[in-house]
Amino acid sequence: MNNFIFYSPTEFVFGRDTETQTGALVQKYGARKVMIVYGGGSVVRSGLLARVEDSLRKAGIPYCMLGGVQPNPIDTKVYEGIDLCRKENVDMMLAVGGGSVIDTAKAIAAGVPYDGDFWDFYIGKSIVAKALKVAVVLTIPAAGSEGSGNTVITKVDGLQKLSLRAPGVLRPVFAVMNPELTYTLPPFQTACGIADMMAHIMERYFTNTKEVEIGDRLCEGTLLAIIKEAATVMKEPENYGARANLMWCGTIAHNGTCGVGCEEDWASHFLEHEISAIYNVTHGAGLSVIFPAWMTWMTEHNVDKIAQYAVRVWGVEESDDKKKVALEGIARLKAFFKSIGLPVTFKELGIENPDIDRLADSLHRNKGEFVGNYVKLTKKDSKEIYRLAL
Amino acid sequence: MNNFIFYSPTEFVFGRDTETQTGALVQKYGARKVMIVYGGGSVVRSGLLARVEDSLRKAGIPYCMLGGVQPNPIDTKVYEGIDLCRKENVDMMLAVGGGSVIDTAKAIAAGVPYDGDFWDFYIGKSIVAKALKVAVVLTIPAAGSEGSGNTVITKVDGLQKLSLRAPGVLRPVFAVMNPELTYTLPPFQTACGIADMMAHIMERYFTNTKEVEIGDRLCEGTLLAIIKEAATVMKEPENYGARANLMWCGTIAHNGTCGVGCEEDWASHFLEHEISAIYNVTHGAGLSVIFPAWMTWMTEHNVDKIAQYAVRVWGVEESDDKKKVALEGIARLKAFFKSIGLPVTFKELGIENPDIDRLADSLHRNKGEFVGNYVKLTKKDSKEIYRLAL
Structure with missing residues (x-):
């Protein structure tokens, strides 16, 4: 086991009706003015935004609004948010939505007190020394961004999709998590969230670090819970228990609980980022294609x-023929993805002829000569993996 | 799943040589003067105390010392510490040791800024509104006190052992955790720590709350890791990987990771507290006797x-005869405890004729008419459980 730091100071307030506590939590964490960041119309239609605004008003917290964040969030919205925050003198970002909204809020939070271009942080030109506080009302369990310090943004000019830790x-500082808010997610989006959280666990699980039994067991246990609850939630979208379990799995998949003390991989995520940057597919659907190929x-x-x-996650019988065992596990993973409506090939993803050279060139231009750790992938390897996903 | 808050803001700095970071961490968390709390001679003999002092000196942090904390820590040491802290104007407690040392440090931390008797907090007469900061250099993985807000103290007058949350x-605020520091633990103390962390998980696992699949899986996974590593560590006390896995298991057993969203039980702990208060046995050894009986x-x-x-932890074959399945699981748990040198009866614990009436009277006087939640135990039930441990 490698040395590690586990530090997850976010206060997760989980359960029914918890969004009504938003104003009190904003107050507790000392904000004077909030910017609510959100995406499309669903949080408006569902009445969630009105409930959050009501909670802020009751707590006497002034706020301004930034809507229209799109999936695979882009830099232009971040610039818009930074300008508005500075004008309105905001000191806390309140993201009401899923990963794209939270990641945009984080980018704005980092950009406001910075003199240069916020994109500097994503290309490694500068390090985030300070930021506005970020808080979350979560509506999509998937990205785990509510419990992480990570953000992924796409630069429209050149379609460069980069992550920042x-x-x-x-x-x-806090994340309000009411599983009922996820009842109305379309099935495809629920499924994409499931693929994303499973990928977050597997990026940690596939490691060469030895003696990580507790990390392994937490990863396996969380995957087992996801697989069980996924079946329920696809049949019964308003099953509170299944939604609640999945929502919490999405958080612990990415807040450091899983995979402590191991060298993480992340090649599949980076392979996927190229796909969603160029073809604008949903991240989770890209992952359900690329992870089995990897x-x-x-x-x-x-x-x-x-x-x-x-063996441990899919119940494949142990055997000396490890390759056979592994391939059977991959077959079960693919069957599972298909059972919840996810693609497992480029074709099923709607990309008949992916430009594999462009994907691999962009990947290694962004991430360097080698990508990942479980095996350090060369450009040749990356191309082979993309081809396995055809 | 019940509504819950998960909030574990402690910074866990885990791995080899991490105790050398103590001074820098104390500085980071803004302390001006520290009181080091420790137990017997082992931290002196091992050189750990000297290394921690050295680290504080290098960071320019003044400190004073309070040694001599005993297992099943007592109120008189807490009063001594409160007096010393006030005299020395201490603003952070640094516990160097295991659960008893940490719990004493917490009691002192609560007592220093309080006008009344610190014992008021333990008997529910007053609520802890503020406290000095507490930090930890952990030497015994067992109590989980490094990641919890709990403390257990015994009042010498009347042998009342009470807990405070x-x-x-x-x-x-931080916990330094170097698994190498646990190499020299005597086998019996290692085993008692194992029983204690398993009990912390099982107190959460045995619940009537439905739809807690992720909580269950995290509990089961952590238990599986403990069981595997326990066998290794008893044979090879200087096996870093086994020590490291066990140490982290002890923390997540008690920081809220396991058993999210469930009603917890804690009857076995309370049944045991009476035993260790009256007979001064090691808490973990009392638990290995009482938990199988419960x-x-x-x-x-x-x-x-x-x-x-x-079924899930001990691999017992499923059957419609649940009682038979359960009893086989309990038999395997007992065999496991015995295999690592722990007692599973009062007699093996060295108590030939326990005063069951006194134990049960004290338990229900301290904890009320009903104890626990999985089944709410009456005094009659508690006596039956004590008898099953004969």
Whole structure:
């Protein structure tokens, strides 16, 4: 086990009606003026935005609004938010939505007190030294952004999709999580969220670090819970228990609980970021295509942990033929993804002829000569994995 | 799943040599003067205390010392610490040790800024409104006190052993955790720590709350990791990986990770507190006696979760005869405890003729007419459970 720091100071307020506590929580964390960031019309139509505004008014917290954040969030919205925050003298971002909204709020939070271009943080030109406080009312369990210090933004000019880690300053101070808010998610979006949280766990699970039994068991247990509840939630979208379990799984998948003390991989995420940047597909759907392909490639190059995963998560019978065990586990993962309506090939993702050279060129231009850690992928390897997803 | 708040703001700095970071961490958390609290001679003999002092000196942090905390820590040491802190104008407690040392440090932290008797907090006469900061260098993985806001103290006059929960103010700001510091723990103390962390998980796991799949899976996974690593560590006390896994299990067993959203039980802990208060046995050894007895009683009164535990944790084959499944699981738990040198009866604990009336009278005087939640135990029930442990 490697040395590690576990630090998850976010206060997660979880359960029915918890959004009514938003104003009191904003007050507790000392904000004087809030900017509510949100996406499309669903939070308006559902009445959630009105309830959050009401809660802020009751707590006497002034606020302004920034709507229209789109999936695969873009830099132009961040610039708009930074300008508005400065004009309105905002000191806390309140993201009401899912990962895209939260990631935009984090980017704005980092950009407001910074003299240069916020994009500097994403290209590694500068480090986030301070930021406005970020808080969350979560509506989509998927990205885990409510419990992480990470943010992913796409630069419209050149379609560069990059991630930034700044847990010391960008981790939300609180996250309100009412599973009932997820009842109305379209099935496809629910499924994409499931793929995303599973991927967050698997990026940590597939490691060469030895002696990480507790990390492994937490990963496996969380995956088992997700798989069980996914089946329920697709049949019964208003099943509170299933929605609640999934929502919490999405958070612990990405707040550091899973995979402590291991070297993480993240190649599948980076392989996917190129797909969603260029073809504007949903991140979770891109992951359900690319992760099984990555795992299939690994059966030839580093099979051990894939085989352990097949046995412990998918109940494949143990055997000396680890490759066979691993491939059976991958087959069950794919069948699971398909059962909840997710694509497992480029074609099913709606991309008949992906430009694999462009994807791989962009990936290695953004991330360097080698990508990932479980096996350090060269551009040739990345192309092979993209091809396995055809 | 019930509504819950997950809030674990402690910064856990985990791994080899991390105690050398103590001074820098004290500085980061803004302390001006520290009181080091410790127990017996082992932290002196091992050189740990000297390394921690050295780290404080390097960071320019003045400190004073309070040694001599005993297992099953007592109120008189707390009064001594409160006096010393006030005299020395201390603003942070630094506990170097295990649960007893940390719990004493927390009691002092609560007592220093309070005008009345600190014992008021333990008997529910007053609520902890503020406290000195508490930080930890952990040497015994067991109590989980490094990640909790709980403390247990015994009042010498009357041998009343009571617990206090004040997570808002008493949770450590940081905990330094170097698994190497646990190499020299005597086997019996290692085993007692294992029983204690398993009990912390099982107090949460045995619940009537429905739809807690993720809580269950995290509990089961952590128990599986503990069981595996326990076998290794008893054979190879200097196995870093096994020590590291166990140490982290001890923390997540008690920081809220396990058992989210469920009604917790805690009857076994309270049944045990009476034993260790009156007979001064080690808490973990008392738990390895009382928990199987509590579970055995439950096979007649609320068998479901005990049977699930038997299947998922101990690999017992599923069957319609849940009682049989549950009893087989309990038999395996007892065999495990015995395999690591723990007692599973009063007699093995060295108490030939426990005064069951006195134990039960004291328990229900301290905790009220009903104890626990999985089944609310009357005094008659408690006596039956004590008898099952004979």
